Amino acid sequence: MGNDIVLKSTSLKTGYYNKNKVKTVIGDFKNLTLEKGDFIALLGPNGVGKSTLLKTLSGELLPISGSIIIDNRNILDYSNIEKSKVLSFVFSNVQIVGNLSVKETVMMGRYPYVNWWGKLSPKDDALVIQALEDVGAIHLIERKITQLSDGERQKVMIARAIAQDTPLILLDEPTAHLDLINRIEIFQLLKRIARKHQKSILLSTHEVEMSLQIADKMWILENGKCTIGTPDAIISEGEIERVFSNKNIGFDTNQGTFNYCADKTLFSYNISIDSNVEITEETRLRISWVEKKFLSEGCVRSDTPDFIIHLILDNNSKNLVWDISYLNTNKRCEMDGLDLFKTILKLYTR
Numbered sequence: 001m002g003n004d005i006v007l008k009s010t011s012l013k014t015g016y017y018n019k020n021k022v023k024t025v026i027g028d029f030k031n032l033t034l035e036k037g038d039f040i041a042l043l044g045p046n047g048v049g050k051s052t053l054l055k056t057l058s059g060e061l062l063p064i065s066g067s068i069i070i071d072n073r074n075i076l077d078y079s080n081i082e083k084s085k086v087l088s089f090v091f092s093n094v095q096i097v098g099n100l101s102v103k104e105t106v107m108m109g110r111y112p113y114v115n116w117w118g119k120l121s122p123k124d125d126a127l128v129i130q131a132l133e134d135v136g137a138i139h140l141i142e143r144k145i146t147q148l149s150d151g152e153r154q155k156v157m158i159a160r161a162i163a164q165d166t167p168l169i170l171l172d173e174p175t176a177h178l179d180l181i182n183r184i185e186i187f188q189l190l191k192r193i194a195r196k197h198q199k200s201i202l203l204s205t206h207e208v209e210m211s212l213q214i215a216d217k218m219w220i221l222e223n224g225k226c227t228i229g230t231p232d233a234i235i236s237e238g239e240i241e242r243v244f245s246n247k248n249i250g251f252d253t254n255q256g257t258f259n260y261c262a263d264k265t266l267f268s269y270n271i272s273i274d275s276n277v278e279i280t281e282e283t284r285l286r287i288s289w290v291e292k293k294f295l296s297e298g299c300v301r302s303d304t305p306d307f308i309i310h311l312i313l314d315n316n317s318k319n320l321v322w323d324i325s326y327l328n329t330n331k332r333c334e335m336d337g338l339d340l341f342k343t344i345l346k347l348y349t350r
């Protein structure tokens with residue numbers, strides 16, 4: 001195993017045994033490798049087997065077959081205490097045991113290293129402080145874990161994993177239930193940790209757009225198989241569209257974002273801008289959002305459209321207005337996208 005490889009699995013099958021010892025294979029993976037400093041997002045639809053894979057890689061679940069080597073040793077050969085020195089696992093639903101303080105919670109990450117007398121050393125104390133500083137939660141150190149918000153608690157659980165100081169950190173949906181700012185913060189924080197401490201980090205997530213922007217590599221699970229690649233490779237191979245798009249969700253490969261589309265085509269349109277209109281950034285933005293609205297309603301752009309929509313400067317009001325041509329009718333309406341859509345819909349359905 002190369003020096004930078006932290007985990008390597010070979011011919012790994014994940015899954016479960018029922019009461020009668022009948023096995024269900026959930027995932028079948030040829031080779032999976034995690035290297036030092038990797039920040040990897042594990043993605044896939046609900047129920048595809050992300051948690052099962054993480055639990056198997058962490059040794060919580062036995063593989064159906066195949067091997068997992070961590071730090072040059074088979075995971076089955078590790079005692080629990082030895083395993084907690086090579087990998088830490090952050091769960092999505094934080095199980096709070098007792099009424100511990102933030103400091104005591106992060107201290108738990110140091111228990112694999114307690115000395116003969118079961119005592120934590122000043123070095124352990126320093127590592128706990130450092131971990132809380134790394135996640136930006138040092139100000140919470142004296143608080144009770146039960147008195148934190150979900151985002152704060154998640155940062156503390158990540159601090160505990162940092163304090164555990166393992167080469168490998170696995171996280172199961174660490175951003176579930178968090179608001180956008182906290183989701184981005186957790187992603188960036190984990191990436192910083194991967195870089196700064198050369199940890200290998202694998203997290204399961206449903207954040208496709210964020211993973212494309214922040215992760216080094218993506219592992220995409222589908223039908224029990226895993227496709228691995230950098231975001232640019234994954235996008236250019238059309239993998240995101242294939243796995244995550246459907247008739248209602250389109251993927252914009254240039255922007256790396258999803259667009260919501262309607263099931264049925266309603267009407268076709270074309271938008272143009274009058275030469276008297278000054279095209280500012282705001283106008284351009286407005287039009288692009290009008291088009292998103294149209295897309296979500298099932299309207300398609302066409303060169304031979306049902307509706308010709310022209311953005312003009314109204315001579316009287318000096319405001320920008322939409323001029324709509326449909327059959328032999330002309331109608332005007334406010335710049336607003338919803339107003340435009342409703343006006344067109346009325347003409348179309350009358």
Ligand SMILES: Nc1ncnc2c1ncn2[C@@H]1O[C@H](COP(=O)(O)OP(=O)(O)OP(=O)(O)O)[C@@H](O)[C@H]1O
Nearest residue numbers: 016017026044045046047048049050051052053204
């Ligand atoms: N203990 C279990 N015994 C049997 N089957 C299980 C068990 N836990 C999960 N499964 C099944 O294994 C499959 C994969 O579940 P898993 O939780 O790994 O999916 P996931 O990709 O993490 O899903 P989600 O995105 O919804 O969290 C599902 O069909 C699930 O019902």
